[in-house]
Amino acid sequence: MTPPPAPRTEDLLAALGQEWPADARRDIAADPTTLARHFASAGRRAGRAPLPDAPGWSADEAARAVLLAALPPDAVAAQVTDLYRGGDADEKRAVLKALPLLPPGTETTPLLHDAIRTNDTRLVAAALGPCARHLDQTMWRQAVLKCVFMGVPLAAVDRLEERADAELAGMLAAFAEERAAAGRHVPADATALLDHLTGENPGRPAGEKET
Missing domain, CATH: 1.25.40 (Serine Threonine Protein Phosphatase 5, Tetratricopeptide repeat)
Structure with missing residues (x-):
C-alpha cells in the first residue's frame, strides 16, 4: 500500500468547498505579511473535519496548504520557515503536508x-x-x-x-x-x-x- 499522491492546490480548494480561502489567497498574493493572520485562523474558519474528497487531509490542513501555495515565490522561504518554527503541532503538520505544493527549489x-x-x-x-x-x-x-x-x-x-x-x-x-x-x-x-x-x-x- 502506498500513500495517495499529493493533491493539487485546486483539488484541495474544491474539496474544501468554502469561499473564504479564495479571498484570503488574493490577500496573501498582494501582501505576503497577511499570511500569518489567515494561517492562524484557518482551524476556526475551515474546521478540522476530514475531507472525503481529499483522503488523508483535514479541512484545516487543506486550508493552510492552499494559503501557503498563494505566496509569491520570493516570499516562500522565509514565510514557510517562520510558520513552521512558530506553529503548534497542527500548524507544523500542515506546513509539512503543503511542501509539495510550493515552488520547486523551496528549501x-x-x-x-x-x-x-x-x-x-x-x-x-x-x-x-x-x-x-x-x-x-x-x-x-x-x-x-x-x-x-x-x-x-x-x-x-x-x-x-x-x-x-x-x-x-x-x-x-x-x-x-x-x-x-x-x-x-x-x-x-x-x-x-x-x-x-x-x-x-x-x-x-x-x-x-x-x-
Missing part, C-alpha cells in the same frame, strides 16, 4: 529533519510524504526505522518499496532481534517489509500487511 530539508527528530508521530509521518525525496538515504533509513519504533504505519512512507535497500533490511533485522529478545512484537508491516527485502516472501509488496 525543505531542515524542516523535514526537525520533524523527524520529534516524538510526534503525526509530524514524523508527514515528513516522510512526497518531500522525503529530499532526504539523503542515511537520514531516510533512520526515519523509516523510527516509524517502525513509534508504530507509525509504513503506508505513510512515500516511495517505500523503491528506496528500501539492503542496509535498511539489516537495520530492521537488528531491530526485530532486539524486540524478540525483549519478548516484544514487531509491527506486521515492518515484518512484511523485511520479508520482502530478504526475499522470504517476495510476492508481498513492501509495507503491505499480511492478511
Whole structure:
C-alpha cells in the first residue's frame, strides 16, 4: 500500500468547498505579511473535519496548504520557515503536508529533519510524504526505522518499496532481534517489509500487511 499522491492546490480548494480561502489567497498574493493572520485562523474558519474528497487531509490542513501555495515565490522561504518554527503541532503538520505544493527549489530539508527528530508521530509521518525525496538515504533509513519504533504505519512512507535497500533490511533485522529478545512484537508491516527485502516472501509488496 502506498500513500495517495499529493493533491493539487485546486483539488484541495474544491474539496474544501468554502469561499473564504479564495479571498484570503488574493490577500496573501498582494501582501505576503497577511499570511500569518489567515494561517492562524484557518482551524476556526475551515474546521478540522476530514475531507472525503481529499483522503488523508483535514479541512484545516487543506486550508493552510492552499494559503501557503498563494505566496509569491520570493516570499516562500522565509514565510514557510517562520510558520513552521512558530506553529503548534497542527500548524507544523500542515506546513509539512503543503511542501509539495510550493515552488520547486523551496528549501525543505531542515524542516523535514526537525520533524523527524520529534516524538510526534503525526509530524514524523508527514515528513516522510512526497518531500522525503529530499532526504539523503542515511537520514531516510533512520526515519523509516523510527516509524517502525513509534508504530507509525509504513503506508505513510512515500516511495517505500523503491528506496528500501539492503542496509535498511539489516537495520530492521537488528531491530526485530532486539524486540524478540525483549519478548516484544514487531509491527506486521515492518515484518512484511523485511520479508520482502530478504526475499522470504517476495510476492508481498513492501509495507503491505499480511492478511
